[in-house]
Amino acid sequence: MTEIQNLYPKLVVADAAAAIDFYRSAFGARETARYTDDGGSVVHAEVTIGTFTVALKDEGYGDTAPTSTGGPPVIMALDVSDADAIEAAATNAGAVVVHRVRDQPHGGRAGRIADPFGHQWMISQRTE
Incomplete structure (x- = not known):
């Protein structure tokens, strides 16, 4: 079985630079x-x-911030050792591909699936 290496939330915001400044000021980020x-x-x-x-x-x-929709969009992000295997396992279990796993310009392979309950999961694999 593929090893899950990390799990973290990914927040969609209207102004990421301002959000980073806020988290730095408010939480010492x-x-x-x-x-x-x-x-x-x-x-x-x-x-x-x-x-x-x-x-x-x-x-x-395709992602909207809660200030635009009134909802709390959070993308769960999984760092894994084999992104293609996790995408296959998730789709076999009933997930829908949002963005197919592929090589990314920043390095690594990544994609996104939506689980049957409406939550989205980014799957990424470091290759560099």
């Missing part, structure tokens, strides 16, 4: 990663609060 698209939108950032990682991204690419 340390920014540990930030990736942006060509337009400058944050597609993935990570902060450490205490010993826990929280990821976040700007809304877009």
